[in-house]
Amino acid sequence: MTTSDTTSGAVTGENLDKLNSNLRKVEELTQRLTQVMTHRSTHNAALDGPNQELFGKAASAYWHEALRDPAKVLEHQLQFWSKSVTHFVEAQQALASGKLKAPDDPGPKDRRFANPLWDTHPYFNYVKQQYLINADAVMQAVDDVTDLDPKEKQRLGYFSRQILDMMSPTNFLATNPDALEKAVETEGQSLIDGLENLIGDLEANNGELIVRLADETAFELGQNIATTPGKVVYRNRMMELIQYTPTTDKVHKTPIVLFPPWINKFYILDLKQQNSLVKWIVDQGYTLFVVSWVNPDGAYADVGLEDYIEDGYLTAINEAKAITAEKQVNAIGYCIAGTTLALTLSLLKQRKDKSVKSATFFTALTDFGDQGEFSPFLTDDFIDGIEAECADKGILPSVIMARTFTFLRANDLVYTPAIKSYMMGQTPPAFDLLYWNGDGANLPEKMAMQYLRGLCQRNELADGGFELMGHKLTLSDLDVPVCAIACETDHIAPWVNCYRGVQQFGSKDRTFIKTQSGHIAGIVNPPSKNKYGHYTNDDLTLDPDAWSETAEFHEGSWWPRWGAWLKNRAGAKVDARIPGDSAHPVLCDAPGTYVTVKAKT
Template identity: 75%
Template sequence: MTTKTEDPALPAGETLERMTMNLKKVEELSERLHRVMTSRQGHNPALDAPGHDLFGRAAQSWWSEAVHNPAKVLEHQMSYWSDTMKHFVQAQQTLAKGKLSAPEDPGPSDRRFTNPLWDTHPYFNFVKQQYLINAEALTRAVDEMGDLEPLEKNRLTYFARQIVDMMSPTNFLATNPDALERAIETEGQSLVQGLENLIHDLEANNGELVVKLADEDAFELGRNIATTPGSVVYRNRMMELIQYAPTTDEVCKTPLVIFPPWINKYYILDLKAQNSMVKWLTDQGYSVFMVSWINPDPTYADIGLEDYIEDGYLAAIREVREITGEKQVNAVGYCIAGTTLSLTLSLLKQRGDKSVKSATLFTALTDFSDQGEFTPFLTDDFIDGIEEEIADKGVLPSVIMARTFSFLRSNDLIYTPAIKSYMMGETPPAFDLLYWNGDGANLPGKMARQYLRGLCQRNELAEGGFELLGHRLKLSDVTVPLCAIACETDHIAAWKDSYRGVQQMGSKDKTFIVTQSGHIAGIVNPPSRKKYGHYTNPDLSLDHTDWLEDADFNEGSWWPRWEAWLKKRSGKQIPARIPGDSSHPVLCEAPGTYVAGKATL
């Protein structure tokens, strides 16, 4: 392994002194680590892994296969041992040559192994290739396992992948050449800083390890993020209502009210001027209103979906109508807020209320019959664990949801940033989207149970109706003009599942758009970026495969296409409205107070 020194002229005594100081710092940090770990609140162990019964059934399935089809099992084992022994012999031959040369076949490329030493150094190359052999053997064993229900097979595959990702040699100091080189270059300072980063993350989350993805000191709400001018014109126990200042002399008559997800904060749609949907919409001449949800504490334990509808959706629609003097609004719902907007539209239909003129859904699921990558987290043992956590804390803590979402993309959202922060001692990047991602919110206990049991597990909205507020709410009751945007690589709300829900809605006027990229980047895709394109197809009678196959691909952002759709449903031009009125005085300037609430217990 080659090394380099940041200051080659540094005297040996001074180098020793620096290393001694770093060792002393490690002792001090170790004491802090001990304190935070001994005082950690912890969480229900059912949220970390499936029950022993799943692994028991997997073992039973493996032994059954061994008895009934021993040749297959032997073939798998012999293949593994053959690859391992061949690899070992090749490594011995390389070492016997007495020189550190690259093997003839360094193995498959993997972005985790970009350091040249993974290919050129016999030790690191041996470690890498043996890891890849082990990973392939475990993955193949799970793939070929029979006698398991599809749900169990899905869960076993997921947790096997977690084991494979966790055991990567890049995740351990002794087998990570980047981290070792950095430690030598900095006389151990990188390891000290890494330990400090680790302890800071633990302290910030009551002993739970959630890797910080962005430099929190680089952003300040209202200064360089969430900066679009506006005012809070209404507030209740569930939300603040922000009305944005116009940037055009005239605006569309019908106001637009946006309901963001309450799992995170609203400013995903107002990150900075260059990628702010809010600013872009005001520049197009709309009266834009945004709901900013409260970050619930344990006193909100009994708050349910009915409270979000009554004191969130219906209250916001009512106040926007009063402020603007309009009979109708156009509404947008993002993710879980789109699901709940669909519930609200069904309720309004059954009440004969025509307050909503059109609706737009961003990455919203309403039919949960195919739970996709979330299947491992929607089984009884996991949700039982969540309910026990809720019974203990009153809310589903944000840290639990952050961990769950992160493990769906563990290499990108856990291990890679952890290596950079804890092994390399690097400061997380100043990235606005990742800053938002780490600014989570708790979920009220009752609401979390309703969502997970009634909507996700039992799929009641799409199958028979969801009982709420004295009504049985159904997708067929969603009859307003509808535009739905889904994201091609979304791992949270798969586009085909969003599409299936839209197909069941009763609207005669339905538009469906699939944008490239994922749950966030696909939505936060301003035209100026000229990055991701989108697919369109007016024939929503097709199944999702045929819909995409027959769809037209369009270069560039979907925002202008949606805006053209929205403009047709937004009425004539009128003089621009300033925030508030005589009965809705400005309570404070945007971004408001609720958005600053942190998810603490």
């Protein structure tokens, strides 16, 4: 390499060429950034955070507390001042000693501050420690607020944590040693690459900043993801129905119809052969049908839950019955599709239709009395913002939902990936689960508001009945054999709430399984991994705490246990069925065409 002329300060040779090249890239990227931000799609401002009323109430409550118990507030203030001053003095003493060394840091470890410089370098250590002191003081202030409605206090705590997470020194170049080291190591190329990644993400989402979590070029549906062989045997405006190719000579008489959530794509259950629940079910000797939902645009604005039930659930069940010449199916519903399966089962009960032999629910909420971590997003100001957004676009755009879900785990799903991508210029990993996570779908306006207002906010299904299709649908109508699987650390559908819903089912045959891990990993838990265990307890009269305390723990996946439960309700063995029939010609290979449609606003 040609060296620079260090005596004159002039830069020559390759270094000058690289500098000029990077400067040209910065100019080009600046133009792209200006272009995308000029033409960015807008959304209702209410979706960006709580209205000022929440913070106004919090401030009023805090000062009321100060007047009522000034000693308590002063004590906490003095603790904060004392910690800050002591911290400053320790830093000064460390510098005055002549050794470039930080004070000893015996505090708890935080994954954000894994770089050794956070503990050894006085500058970074001071920044880190003061940030943690400030964060503790803020959360202490939130805890001190007593004269505030519990739900409002929960929101205050959530959004306070969001602000603190956003203000972490790791999120800024000048106070992130990893990013600074990378910039020096690459002669600034990492910053250029990071800017390209940032603009690329903005362009991909019409100016909305959604951090790309996976390398989208690494996967192709039907090639290295969603590869279980099958055929699309039916299609309408709401869904494609996939019948999977048998892998056994004999199959159980009663077919399975699986309804995945329509917030994301169905192939979470068919990522790759090693962890595909779809493949595992087929290999156990079942005729499996899976619904692949349409990704709606503004033309679907008036589509409601009744359309998902009529043109989705009931149609899929009827077509599966016709293809297999059977009178009944075993149904599965995952997440929101499980909630809607409950609505469908109540409807079928009232219609005296016995098409469903048994029902399995994966992490499905049917009692929305306690929304847990989602509570901050279910107050009127936020839902009013969603309603206005839906009215404007005819859909609830997938980017709005993606942003909401990811900020529930902001450090893991927003800031850490953003640091790696935008500050350090790294390419997102080729991770199938994260690829699926970014492949979202829109929700129709009518359906979104029915779900958010009627089910989530008013909890009508569990509290008096949900009016739909000329019926009042209730949980007590569900009288078919039921197996419900919920996940121990699920922040989307907390297991306690799933359990409370199952307790209200009218069925005498109820099985409840609590699996370790969360909303996805708890369900996509193949036996071959032997990773997460599960809990069982036949006494569903117990409250959730008592059920959990007396439950029996089992090593390994819940799949085989559920498989044994299903086998007893699946009928005798018959010859394996080839997908389709004369009335249902094959339309295309799995995974079909609907699944490939990207969300559009």
